[in-house]
Amino acid sequence: MSNINNNGVDMNKKTLAELSFTAVKELNDEMAATCSGGDVGGPDPDVLLFKDPNQTGQSLGLNSKTGEGIANIGLDNEGNDNGFNDQTSSIRILRGSWNFFSDSDFKGQSTGVLGPGNYALGANNDNITSALRVAA
């Protein structure tokens, strides 16, 4: 008579993205202050952000160790505005599993965890401000 499984999670109502977001948010609350050690714009990126749909337009590479990320995508490694805040319309993930957020410091709306592949951003189009590498 119930859809609730042994973990108390109603799988018919929770999407994978929502479940992932909960786990990542807990990670964020503990680690965001010290884990923003990723790099933007370097060679051999783990992730490419594109300003236009379907992996076209100007791109920005991101690199990070697992458990760290880029707390403000709009700033380059010298702290200067790189023009990429709230501009991303598509993503290519080359390595790792990542979560992208609408606000700085891994807050706000989340895409959910995404592994290697090409993605459109849907509701988060022109909204992404931070990126966290959640798995290798």
Ligand SMILES: [Ca+2]
């Ligand atoms: Ca765009």
Ligand SMILES: [Ca+2]
């Ligand atoms: Ca934003």
